[in-house]
Amino acid sequence: MRLSLGFGIKWDAAVGGGVKPFKASGTLARSFSQAASSPQPFTASFARKQRLSPLSHNFASSRLQPRRPYSSRIMSTEELDKQPPQEVKKYLQQSHDRIFESNKKWAAEQKAKNPDFFSHLNAGQSPEYLWIGCSDSRIPAEAITGLGPGEMFIHRNIANLVCSTDLNVMSVVNYAVRHLHVKHIVVCGHYGCGGVKAAMTPQDLGLLNPWLRNIRDVYRLHEAELDGIKDEEAKYNRLVELNVVEQARNVIKTAAIQQSYAKSGYPIVHGWVFGFKDGLLKDLEIDFEGQLKDIQKIYNLTS
Ligand SMILES: [Zn+2]
Numbered sequence: 001m002r003l004s005l006g007f008g009i010k011w012d013a014a015v016g017g018g019v020k021p022f023k024a025s026g027t028l029a030r031s032f033s034q035a036a037s038s039p040q041p042f043t044a045s046f047a048r049k050q051r052l053s054p055l056s057h058n059f060a061s062s063r064l065q066p067r068r069p070y071s072s073r074i075m076s077t078e079e080l081d082k083q084p085p086q087e088v089k090k091y092l093q094q095s096h097d098r099i100f101e102s103n104k105k106w107a108a109e110q111k112a113k114n115p116d117f118f119s120h121l122n123a124g125q126s127p128e129y130l131w132i133g134c135s136d137s138r139i140p141a142e143a144i145t146g147l148g149p150g151e152m153f154i155h156r157n158i159a160n161l162v163c164s165t166d167l168n169v170m171s172v173v174n175y176a177v178r179h180l181h182v183k184h185i186v187v188c189g190h191y192g193c194g195g196v197k198a199a200m201t202p203q204d205l206g207l208l209n210p211w212l213r214n215i216r217d218v219y220r221l222h223e224a225e226l227d228g229i230k231d232e233e234a235k236y237n238r239l240v241e242l243n244v245v246e247q248a249r250n251v252i253k254t255a256a257i258q259q260s261y262a263k264s265g266y267p268i269v270h271g272w273v274f275g276f277k278d279g280l281l282k283d284l285e286i287d288f289e290g291q292l293k294d295i296q297k298i299y300n301l302t303s
Pocket of ligand 1: 134135136158159160190192193194195196
């Protein structure tokens with residue numbers, strides 16, 4: 001059975017349990033189109049529109065897909081693979097050019113609405129939020145939170161993991177806390193996460209094994225609770241939530257957070273989960289102070 005992380009990586013794997021993997025057919029192309037063709041990709045009005053509308057994971061059938069100002073049609077991967085080489089080349093050129101067409105339109109719109117928009121952006125950033133989310137293309141962090149450019153520092157990876165050996169995420173956290181002085185750090189997972197689903201699959205997934213093992217470790221930590229859930233979808237959803245909780249814990253374990261909180265009373269670390277079915281964020285209401293106290297019994301790095 002073909003299994004997908006939901007953003008274009010596909011491989012063959014046996015999927016256990018009763019939860020169907022997400023249909024990946026053409027997902028990348030369509031979501032790419034969705035992002036590229038949004039008339040106002042970063043504005044609050046676009047965000048409100050998105051928040052008020054349930055997001056579908058199947059953009060092909062979505063009534064919500066914004067009107068595309070382009071004449072070119074979005075092809076599914078399967079359809080594209082049947083085209084002769086010159087047609088593939090032409091299609092790729094078009095999908096590349098579409099971004100620049102959209103970018104020019106966006107820049108003109110921002111300038112028309114606020115002539116100082118780009119001089120403000122150019123002046124520097126002081127975001128209140130650090131967002132650590134999944135790379136899944138269906139979760140436009142700014143759009144679903146109603147935030148605009150300059151308001152959120154963003155890091156994304158497969159299944160929103162915070163690993164102490166990942167120089168990338170550790171640098172992001174360090175920079176966001178020590179230099180940008182963010183007030184909130186959000187670890188945001190999502191129901192239907194292909195990375196979490198893959199980690200529940202008893203299969204050798206090659207290069208992804210060490211990355212997904214972090215999620216398998218979350219399962220091991222919460223084995224009794226998860227094994228007690230008989231419904232596969234409920235178990236999957238709970239693992240998504242527990243993964244967010246554990247990654248938030250990993251953020252709290254860092255020296256940057258502990259020292260900044262001791263000195264200034266911020267940042268606060270939150271765990272949220274996004275749902276494709278209704279487009280809403282669920283706050284897992286992590287007890288930040290309680291977690292911090294608990295963690296510092298072993299991981300105290302404040303002195
Ligand atoms: Zn995901």
